[in-house]
Amino acid sequence: MKLPIYCPSCENPLKVSQLKCDACNTQVNGNYELPLYLKLSRDEQDFIMEFFLASGSIKEMSKQAGISYPTMRNKMDDMIEKIKKMTSND
Template sequence: MKLPIYCPSCEHALNVSQLQCEVCATAVSGNYELPFYLKLSREEQDFIMDFFLASGSIKEMSKQAGISYPTMRNKMDDMIEKIKKMTS
């Protein structure tokens, strides 16, 4: 099951309020913001993982995806801008 990141009622970002150990059932409660990576769509998370697994090679990513290098570069630039906005 995918972790929900937006409120189904008002569509604002959700925070984590509790974490629980599967072994001993200890629970930690609070109001914690999700890491930016988890705020990305599944497709965006996959893109970052693909980049990592391609050893940071946009050329290799474009080859594996069957798209041109400039198209992959544009996707990368869009992702960079989105992450900059999320972390500033």
């Protein structure tokens, strides 16, 4: 199941308000920000994981995906810009 990151009613970002330990049932309540990685779409998270597993090689990623290096580089640049915007708003 995918973690929801936006309110289904008003589409504003959601925050974590409770964490629970399955082993001892301890619960922690508060108002916590989601980590940046979890604020990204599933496709964007997968892209980052693929980049990591390709040892940071855009060339290897483009080869595995069967697309040209420039296309993969553009996807990477778009992701970098999105993350920069997200971190500048914090």
